Amino acid sequence: MSNPEPILKSGGFFAALIKLLVFLAALAVIALITLPTVFYTVGPGEDAVVLRFGEYDRTEGPGPHFKLPLNFEEVLKIPVRKILNLEFGFRTLQPGIRTQYEEGQNYLAESLMLTGDLNVLEVEWIIQYRIADAKNYLYSVVNVDQNLYDISLAVVREVVGDHSVNEVLTIGRNEIEIQAQEKMQSILDSYKMGIKLVTLKIQDVNPPDSVKPSFDEANSAKQEAEKVANETWREYNRVIPLAKGKAGQAIADAQAYKADTVNRADGDAKRFAMFANAYKSSPDITRQRLYYDKMREIIQNARGVYVVDPSVKGLVPLMNLTGVPGGEK
Numbered sequence: 001m002s003n004p005e006p007i008l009k010s011g012g013f014f015a016a017l018i019k020l021l022v023f024l025a026a027l028a029v030i031a032l033i034t035l036p037t038v039f040y041t042v043g044p045g046e047d048a049v050v051l052r053f054g055e056y057d058r059t060e061g062p063g064p065h066f067k068l069p070l071n072f073e074e075v076l077k078i079p080v081r082k083i084l085n086l087e088f089g090f091r092t093l094q095p096g097i098r099t100q101y102e103e104g105q106n107y108l109a110e111s112l113m114l115t116g117d118l119n120v121l122e123v124e125w126i127i128q129y130r131i132a133d134a135k136n137y138l139y140s141v142v143n144v145d146q147n148l149y150d151i152s153l154a155v156v157r158e159v160v161g162d163h164s165v166n167e168v169l170t171i172g173r174n175e176i177e178i179q180a181q182e183k184m185q186s187i188l189d190s191y192k193m194g195i196k197l198v199t200l201k202i203q204d205v206n207p208p209d210s211v212k213p214s215f216d217e218a219n220s221a222k223q224e225a226e227k228v229a230n231e232t233w234r235e236y237n238r239v240i241p242l243a244k245g246k247a248g249q250a251i252a253d254a255q256a257y258k259a260d261t262v263n264r265a266d267g268d269a270k271r272f273a274m275f276a277n278a279y280k281s282s283p284d285i286t287r288q289r290l291y292y293d294k295m296r297e298i299i300q301n302a303r304g305v306y307v308v309d310p311s312v313k314g315l316v317p318l319m320n321l322t323g324v325p326g327g328e329k
Contacts, residue, residue, distance in 0.1 A: 037069045045081040047134040050074070059134055078134040083198060086149060088156070089124030090203070112208065113157045119165035119215075122206050125177075127152050127184070128198040136194030144193055152200075155183045173202050 041064050042048045048060040050067060051074040067073040089111030111122040129148070131137045141147055159180045163172045181200040188195050207215040279286040 037071075038066055040065055040067060040075050042077060045079055046077045047080045049076045049078060049134050049138055051076065056135060056139060076134075076138065078131055078137060080131045080134055083128050083130055085126055085128045086152065087124075087126050088153065089122065110153065113160050115160060115165045115168055116162055117164045120208055120211060121160070121165060121168055122204075122208055123156065123160060123168065124203040124205070125156060125201060126203060127200050129195050130198060131194055132196035133192075133194030136192045138194075140192040140194060144195070147191070147193065148188075148195060151184055151187050152180075155187070156180050156200075159183065169205055173205070177202055 040048070042060055042062045044062045046062065048065065050057045050060060052068070052072065054074070057073065067075060089107050091107065108122070111124050113121060113123055115121060127148075137144055156176075159176050160168055162179075163176060166172075168176065177200050181197055184200065185197050188197070206212075275286065275290070
């Protein structure tokens with residue numbers, strides 16, 4: 001009869017082998033189930049928020065990462081570098097070369113607002129933003145998108161209400177955009193919403209259709225008033241400088257005449273004082289000199305000089321009454 005021990009030993013070996021194979025198979029199954037839940041990759045435009053047992057644990061950047069298997073840790077990928085946008089007063093239906101927009105009564109409640117001078121306008125604008133902090137974006141505020149929409153609506157209405165209708169329509173647009181963006185960003189930061197505004201841009205501004213005719217008439221009258229005002233200022237700028245120039249010339253002439261008169265009077269006074277002193281020292285000589293000076297002045301200015309003999313009784317024959325130089329010919 002054969003010995004059964006080798007058979008038993010062989011049966012024990014196969015049993016151990018089967019157990020090992022079952023164990024390895026179980027490990028392989030577990031590995032197949034758990035490995036996909038351990039390894040994950042974050043894209044270049046994303047941040048990953050990792051939750052451990054449903055509570056925030058950490059934020060991971062782009063690249064390959066590991067986490068606890070199964071549902072011990074959960075990964076939420078947030079597109080933090082993607083530019084997002086919200087539209088107010090219209091919606092983009094089909095972007096492209098010929099972009100299609102949808103407007104109308106559906107969005108009138110967004111765009112209809114009051115200016116600082118109590119005029120009504122339809123203002124359409126967009127905001128572009130990105131997620132700057134994934135954790136705050138997910139957990140600081142409930143319903144971030146709705147809050148962002150409400151904040152933009154309130155801020156733009158407030159800023160437009162601080163400006164006149166002409167400023168909103170023309171020169172004040174850039175200032176309104178800057179002020180609204182700064183106020184929005186300040187509110188978002190105070191709420192820690194994790195959002196960074198890229199731009200706020202006013203797309204279009206128009207009066208409502210119901211008041212457009214009256215608005216056009218008022219605008220036409222205002223333009224006419226500005227035209228008259230400009231013409232008035234142009235005439236003012238032409239006449240006033242000319243009058244100021246003439247006034248300045250008259251003042252300069254008067255000052256010159258004043259200086260000349262004062263100088264002449266001063267010279268005459270000095271000359272008189274000189275003659276007075278000379279007359280005191282030599283009255284006869286001074287009197288004679290004054291007589292000769294005066295006679296020289298008279299003779300130089302006379303048209304003709306007549307020397308009359310003292311014995312002549314009448315002067316009529318000597319006078320030129322014909323107006324011809326030299327008398328009658």
